[in-house]
Each structure stands twice: as C-alpha cells, then as structure tokens.
Amino acid sequence: MSERNIQVEIRRKEFTPREYLLPGRFNLTLKFEALVPGSSYIFSGAIPEQLPEAKNFYDGIDKLKRRILSGEKLHLEEETKRLLNEVYALKQKFKKSTNFPKLLNSYFIPGSSIKGAVRSSIEYKLKPTKVGDSFISYSCYIAESSFLDKLFAKNHLTFWGDDISYFRFSCSVPKVCVVCDLFGTQSLASRVSFSDALLTSPTSTSLEFLKDLNIEAVKPNSKFNLRVDAINLNFVELGLLFLGFEIFSRSPILIGSFKYRYNPKVTKKLYRDRFSFGLLKFNLVDFNEFISSELPKMSTNELVEKAKEELLSSELSNFIDYNKGVIS
Ligand SMILES: [Zn+2]
Numbered sequence: 001m002s003e004r005n006i007q008v009e010i011r012r013k014e015f016t017p018r019e020y021l022l023p024g025r026f027n028l029t030l031k032f033e034a035l036v037p038g039s040s041y042i043f044s045g046a047i048p049e050q051l052p053e054a055k056n057f058y059d060g061i062d063k064l065k066r067r068i069l070s071g072e073k074l075h076l077e078e079e080t081k082r083l084l085n086e087v088y089a090l091k092q093k094f095k096k097s098t099n100f101p102k103l104l105n106s107y108f109i110p111g112s113s114i115k116g117a118v119r120s121s122i123e124y125k126l127k128p129t130k131v132g133d134s135f136i137s138y139s140c141y142i143a144e145s146s147f148l149d150k151l152f153a154k155n156h157l158t159f160w161g162d163d164i165s166y167f168r169f170s171c172s173v174p175k176v177c178v179v180c181d182l183f184g185t186q187s188l189a190s191r192v193s194f195s196d197a198l199l200t201s202p203t204s205t206s207l208e209f210l211k212d213l214n215i216e217a218v219k220p221n222s223k224f225n226l227r228v229d230a231i232n233l234n235f236v237e238l239g240l241l242f243l244g245f246e247i248f249s250r251s252p253i254l255i256g257s258f259k260y261r262y263n264p265k266v267t268k269k270l271y272r273d274r275f276s277f278g279l280l281k282f283n284l285v286d287f288n289e290f291i292s293s294e295l296p297k298m299s300t301n302e303l304v305e306k307a308k309e310e311l312l313s314s315e316l317s318n319f320i321d322y323n324k325g326v327i328s
Pocket of ligand 1: 139140141142170171176177178179180181185
C-alpha cells in the first residue's frame with residue numbers, strides 16, 4: 001500500500017453547543033498585530049476556491065475519491081477527461097487579480113484567508129500518529145478537496161511533510177473532531193470569527209507594484225491588525241487557536257500567493273535572491289472577555305502561558321507535531 005492510500009482514523013466527539021454559554025467556558029475577543037517580516041512580501045489575491053464553479057469542481061473530486069476508495073471499478077480514462085475539461089473551464093473563468101484587496105481606502109487581507117491558513121495549520125499539526133496498526137488523528141480535513149492539490153502540489157508537501165497526504169474524511173454532525181468543533185463544518189456554525197486584517201502602516205510606504213510578478217504586494221515590515229471573537233472556549237481550544245497562529249513558536253505563518261514558490265524551506269531560489277513571500281507574524285496584543293466572567297484578571301502573556309500549559313497537558317498533546325510549519 002502506498003503512503004497516499006493510508007486512511008486515518010479520526011477521533012471525534014459530540015459537538016459543543018453554541019447557542020448558550022456552558023459553565024466553565026468563556027467568550028473572548030482577541031486582538032492581534034501582524035508583522036510582515038523584513039525578509040518577506042505578501043500578496044493576497046483572489047481565491048479561486050471561493051468561486052461557485054470551483055466548489056462544484058472540488059465536490060466532483062470528492063465524489064470520485066469516495067468511489068475509488070469504495071473499490072468501485074471506474075473508467076478512469078473517461079473520468080480523467082471529464083475532470084480535465086472542468087479544470088480548463090475553471091481556468092477560463094478565474095480572472096486573476098493583480099491588485100492587493102482594498103475597501104475604500106483600506107488595504108486588507110481577507111479574514112477568510114487567515115482563518116483558512118490558521119485552520120489548516122492546526123489540521124496538519126494534529127498529524128496522523130501510528131498507534132498499533134492504524135493511524136489516528138484528532139483532526140479531519142475540512143476541505144477534502146485539497147486532496148487534489150496535495151497530490152500535485154509538490155511544494156506544499158515539501159513544506160508540510162508527506163503525511164499530510166494521508167486520507168482524512170471530513171466530519172459530519174453530531175460527532176466531530178476538535179477542529180470542526182471550534183471552526184465549524186457543514187451544518188455546524190463556527191465558534192470563532194475572524195475580522196479582515198487591516199493594513200495599519202502607511203499606504204504610501206507599504207505597497208509596491210512588482211513588475212516582474214505583475215502584482216501589487218505589501219512590502220516587508222508592514223503591519224496589520226486582526227480581531228478574532230471566540231465563544232464557549234476552554235483553555236485547550238484557546239491553546240489550539242494560538243498554536244495555529246504560531247503564538248507559542250513566534251514563527252510567521254504563510255498567507256497568500258507565491259508562499260511556496262519563494263520559501264527557504266522549499267527552494268533555494270528566493271525572490272530577488274533574498275525575499276520570501278507570504279510570511280506574517282502574529283502577536284497577541286490585547287484581549288477581553290465578554291458576557292462570560294470565568295477568567296481572573298490576567299495579562300496577555302499569562303493568558304498565552306495558561307493556554308499553552310493546558311494544551312501541553314491535554315490528551316491531544318501526544319498527537320500534535322508542534323514543529324510542523326514552523327519557519328525559523
Ligand atoms: Zn472534523
């Protein structure tokens with residue numbers, strides 16, 4: 001059996017209610033500052049997965065994958081032709097934007113992009129771990145669609161590691177993995193909401209049109225603000241959220257386009273010989289509790305430390321690869 005065919009058993013439990021506050025849990029507003037390191041540019045363009053046509057295509061891939069896994073005999077040549085036609089149609093429809101997203105006078109990175117990056121990072125870190133003869137993970141893949149990307153995206157695998165290509169079926173209610181329980185899944189609302197990240201450093205010094213790539217990018221050393229609201233949290237979940245933001249490691253996370261093409265973990269060839277792309281380093285600058293009153297008075301550092309401690313001593317911790325995705 002090749003590694004790609006390894007199927008992972010996902011640990012699931014009944015989802016946490018989100019309509020009312022549970023005893024012992026808390027609601028938080030988290031305020032982050034994000035810095036583009038001096039060694040990196042950022043470009044956040046249009047996201048093809050958000051086009052309805054792309055969703056149909058990816059759903060088609062999911063169906064095909066299930067049929068293959070169930071052992072159904074398929075005319076693969078026919079299926080491949082059909083899929084290639086769909087890819088071509090999709091390519092025609094997808095008009096790549098060359099500008100950095102902007103609303104009125106504010107440049108921003110869509111909250112959905114950051115939420116997606118943080119979520120996948122947590123999914124990957126909750127890696128398949130060998131127990132006896134099977135592999136176990138505490139996280140499914142919300143986007144099984146990334147199956148296709150992973151098969152073909154060599155750089156993605158180089159960065160995250162081969163084990164991210166093991167099959168992990170998405171959850172469906174009522175039993176869900178910890179990541180779906182926090183971020184939501186089909187028929188289950190998310191308990192975390194991300195604002196867009198607004199550029200806070202001056203526009204005049206933060207944007208640059210890169211002729212060779214034909215894009216408007218945000219320059220090194222620029223800054224963004226982001227707000228995340230989370231409800232019915234416990235400290236282990238807060239720990240997972242901080243893990244996805246790389247708050248513990250103080251590493252940047254990866255956002256937007258070209259993030260694997262110009263990345264020292266993937267290739268020796270950097271942009272203009274010295275720049276990475278897509279690095280964004282988050283720092284928790286403030287937080288406050290709302291509606292609930294569970295937390296004692298504490299500093300942001302104490303909040304981070306407490307979440308880290310509880311995550312490390314949880315049953316989850318043995319199934320976390322803390323270093324996965326960390327950029328030194
Ligand atoms: Zn799940």
